[in-house]
Amino acid sequence: xxxxxxxxxxxxxxxxxxxYARRRELMKAAAAxxxxxAAGGLSSRGASAQGGGLAKLDGVRKSAYSTVEQxxxxxxxxxxxxxxxxxxxxxxxxxxxxxxxxxxxxVVVEGEVRKPRTFGIExxxxxxxxxxxxxxxxxxxxxxxxxxxxxxxxxxxKLVEPTGNAKFVEFVTAYQPETMPGVRLPVLDWxxxxxxxxxxxxxxxxxxxxxxxGEVLPNQCGAPIRLVVPWKYGxxxxxxxxxIRFTDKQPKTAWEKAAPHEYxxxxxxxxxxxxxxxxxxxxxxxPSLFATRDTVxxxxxxxxxxxLYAGMDLKKNF
Amino acid sequence: MLRFDPGPRAVGALKAVIFVAALAPAARLAVAVAAFPEWxxxxxxxYITRSTGDWTLRFLLATLAVTPLRRLSGWHWLVRLRRMxxxxxxxxxxxxxxxxxxxxxVFAVDEILKDIVKRPFITVGFAALVLMTPLALTSTNAMxxxxxxxxxxxxxxxxxxxxxxxxxxxxxMVKRDVTEPAVYGLVLAVLLGYRVAVARGRARDAAxxxxxxxxxx
Numbered sequence: 001x002x003x004x005x006x007x008x009x010x011x012x013x014x015x016x017x018x019x020y021a022r023r024r025e026l027m028k029a030a031a032a033x034x035x036x037x038a039a040g041g042l043s044s045r046g047a048s049a050q051g052g053g054l055a056k057l058d059g060v061r062k063s064a065y066s067t068v069e070q071x072x073x074x075x076x077x078x079x080x081x082x083x084x085x086x087x088x089x090x091x092x093x094x095x096x097x098x099x100x101x102x103x104x105x106x107v108v109v110e111g112e113v114r115k116p117r118t119f120g121i122e123x124x125x126x127x128x129x130x131x132x133x134x135x136x137x138x139x140x141x142x143x144x145x146x147x148x149x150x151x152x153x154x155x156x157x158k159l160v161e162p163t164g165n166a167k168f169v170e171f172v173t174a175y176q177p178e179t180m181p182g183v184r185l186p187v188l189d190w191x192x193x194x195x196x197x198x199x200x201x202x203x204x205x206x207x208x209x210x211x212x213x214g215e216v217l218p219n220q221c222g223a224p225i226r227l228v229v230p231w232k233y234g235x236x237x238x239x240x241x242x243x244i245r246f247t248d249k250q251p252k253t254a255w256e257k258a259a260p261h262e263y264x265x266x267x268x269x270x271x272x273x274x275x276x277x278x279x280x281x282x283x284x285x286x287p288s289l290f291a292t293r294d295t296v297x298x299x300x301x302x303x304x305x306x307x308l309y310a311g312m313d314l315k316k317n318f
Numbered sequence: 319m320l321r322f323d324p325g326p327r328a329v330g331a332l333k334a335v336i337f338v339a340a341l342a343p344a345a346r347l348a349v350a351v352a353a354f355p356e357w358x359x360x361x362x363x364x365y366i367t368r369s370t371g372d373w374t375l376r377f378l379l380a381t382l383a384v385t386p387l388r389r390l391s392g393w394h395w396l397v398r399l400r401r402m403x404x405x406x407x408x409x410x411x412x413x414x415x416x417x418x419x420x421x422x423x424v425f426a427v428d429e430i431l432k433d434i435v436k437r438p439f440i441t442v443g444f445a446a447l448v449l450m451t452p453l454a455l456t457s458t459n460a461m462x463x464x465x466x467x468x469x470x471x472x473x474x475x476x477x478x479x480x481x482x483x484x485x486x487x488x489x490x491m492v493k494r495d496v497t498e499p500a501v502y503g504l505v506l507a508v509l510l511g512y513r514v515a516v517a518r519g520r521a522r523d524a525a526x527x528x529x530x531x532x533x534x535x
Contacts, residue, residue, distance in 0.1 A: 072360075080360035088495035091359065141422075142361055187494040258494060277437060277491070281429065282422075287355065289363045290424050 050074045054215040057129060060149050065205060065304075066133035072144040074213050076287060081220045082138070083239055084187055085173075085180040092182070093220035099179040100219045100240065107225060109156065111246035112166035117159070121224045125210050127151035132207055134230035136237075137269045137299045141278045143285050148228050149211030154202045156244075162198070166246035169201040170194075171227055174240040188254045194227065194238040195251030195265065199308055205230055205301060208241070231301040233267045264318035268309070271295035273318045322393055329395050333402060340406045343373050344413065363421035370414035371443075375488065375502050377407035378481045382509045389516070401457050404477070408454040411447050439490035446483035449476050478513075481506050 051074055071077075083093035086100075105121040133147045153169075175191035177183050183190045200206060209228045210217060217223040222239025229236050235255055245251075255263035262276055271281050271294065284291040298305050309317075324332065347366050350357040358365040381403040388396045418440075423430045434444045453474055455461070462470045485506055489499040 076360040084494070088493070090361070142364070144360075185495060185497070274436070277439065277493075279429065279433060279436075282424075284361070284363060284421070286360050287362060289351075289366075289421050291363075291422050292424055 051213045051215045052078060052218050054218060056215055057125065057149050057211045060129045060131050060211070060214060063130040063132050066131060066147075067135060067145060067300075069133070069135065069145045071133055071147045071213075072286060077144060077146055077212065078218050078220055080286070082234065083182075083220055083222070085175075085182045085190070085192065086220070087182045088187060096181055097219035097223075100174070100223065101176060101179055102219065102224045102240075105224050105242075107241060108243045109160045109246075110243070111170075112163045112248060113246050114161035114163060115159070119156075121210075124151075124156070124208070124225060125216075127155045129210070130207075131214070132209075132228070132230075134205075134228060135299050136230065136234055137283060137295070139233040139235060139263070139267070139275060139278065141280065141283050141291060141295075143283045143293070143299075145285075147213055148207065148209040149214060150207035150209035150228060152204050153206045153208055153227075154204065156208060157202060157246075160246075162246050165248045166198055167248050168198060168246070168250050169196050170243075170245040170247055170251035171196075171238045171241050172243035172245070173222075173238045174242050189257050190254075191242075192238060192254045193251060194236055194253050196229065196236075197250075197308075198246070200229065200305075203305060203308065205304055231268060231298040231305045233269060235263070236267050266309075266314070266317050268297075268314065268318075269295065269299035270297055270314055270318070272297075273315055320391065322391075324395060329398050333399060336399060337402060340377070340402075343369060344410070363417065367414060367417040367421065370410050370417055371488065373410040374407055374414055375481075375484050377403050377410060378477070378484055379502065379505050379509065381407055381477065382481060382506070386509060386512045405454060405457060408450050411450055415444070415447055439487055442483050442490060443487035446480045446487060449480050449483070453477060453480075478510060481510075 050071075079094045080090045081093040081097075082090065083097060086093045086096040102121075107119045107121070107124065108116075109119065110116040128151055129149055130151065131147055131149050133145060135143055136146050137143045171194045173192040173194075174180075175183065196206070207228045208225055209222070210225050212218065212221055217226065219240075222237075222241075225241050226239040227237045227241060236253075250265060253263070253265060255267075256265060269280075274280055280295050282291040283293050283295045285293055296302070346357070347369060351362065351366070355362050381400055384396050384400040384403070388394055419425060419430055423433070433440050435441065453476060456465060456470065456473060465473065485499060485503045488502060489496055492499060
């Protein structure tokens with residue numbers, strides 16, 4: 001496949017990381033430092049370092065697929081999340097997701113494959129990890145830039161050898177009623193299920209992310225392993241995946257089941273397909289107040305992925 | 319019933335306290351935008367739109383709570399707070415709409431109009447705001463006199479429809495979890511249900527009075 005450099009927004013267009021966030025980080029680091037010092041003297045993290053103090057991931061390579069746009073801060077990325085299993089408010093996941101039981105964690109890979117297998121998360125983080133700084137566009141018309149760490153989905157597919165009947169891939173996410181306060185309400189048909197066409201899944205931009213800012217994923221972002229499909233609306237990128245099924249039939253996704261007229265199977269970022277609640281013409285790059293950015297088809301990844309949809313009516317197949 | 323009958327001075331002081339308290343959410347948003355955006359989290363615009371919308375509904379419900387509370391408690395002075403509560407509902411409603419105009423559309427009039435026409439939840443919310451406008455404009459004593467008490471009261475019954483539209487707007491806006499709008503809806507149902515019950519009771523009493531000769535005391 002031809003690897004093109006994504007055509008990016010130039011960095012000068014982007015609001016620089018806020019000084020206030022910096023200032024608070026410094027204060028927090030100082031406070032953490034004094035606590036640590038009082039406890040008996042481990043060294044504290046550098047004040048300017050981004051991250052949540054979680055385990056570092058080793059051997060992470062840079063990628064030409066990364067955007068040069070300024071990533072959002074760790075705090076922004078980890079305090080404003082849609083993870084309905086922990087509640088429907090954006091700050092619920094940060095508040096409750098620490099309960100998620102992430103150890104032990106296995107991912108069952110099955111269906112139309114020659115070598116179905118169950119992988120422990122320890123094996124998966126040994127696949128070739130790359131930092132992928134991707135734009136994330138939510139269907140709610142906001143966007144962020146996120147430095148994921150992950151491996152290409154096709155690396156995993158190689159290990160299980162999909163058969164010729166594998167036309168789609170279904171991603172089933174964790175359902176832990178004992179740790180997830182949100183699943184008590186029938187907000188969605190739990191567990192949350194997402195799906196991709198096989199060629200979408202096998203595209204090099206599609207990754208299974210296991211990290212953020214060089215560390216393992218914080219729970220609210222879908223620990224320990226989640227899907228990231230940067231040219232589709234964020235809800236396509238399922239969190240905390242436990243089962244991956246290669247199938248010959250198009251999977252029914254959670255949002256399709258909940259509101260078929262609002263959320264299609266493809267859900268590619270598209271300024272010309274309005275959602276009943278959001279026109280999608282513009283987007284707000286957080287934490288900006290104003291929705292001043294034009295939404296770009298395929299979230300700006302058109303050079304890489306437009307060919308997947310050649311000849312398709314994207315308005316009908318929304 | 320608990321007797322509590324503050325004099326005009328005390329009511330005035332209470333009004334002043336409520337006035338300041340009612341401004342607090344707006345003041346907090348203004349201070350945050352000016353100096354402490356981190357108070358408002360990662361999506362400050364959404365926070366502002368949500369918060370002003372929430373306060374619009376809360377003040378609408380507070381306005382509608384005055385009459386039932388008054389009747390149940392006998393605290394007739396409560397009616398002196400009603401206009402102010404209603405005007406705060408309108409002010410927060412205007413701020414809510416302004417945040418949509420400024421943040422979501424950056425003042426692009428054609429896109430704003432399209433959104434109002436095409437997105438039913440916006441249509442409903444906008445209708446509520448439009449209907450509130452004549453009520454705000456006729457809230458002065460001079461306007462009450464000019465319209466005459468009966469006509470004024472008839473016009474201001476629009477508030478029932480406005481509150482229903484407001485809750486429906488919120489209900490349609492949430493993606494899946496309707497818990498919060500349901501709570502507002504329940505409170506509104508109680509407040510409106512009370513009025514229906516009172517009206518029915520009156521009709522029944524009138525009918526009964528017609529059937530039977532009035533008791534002689």
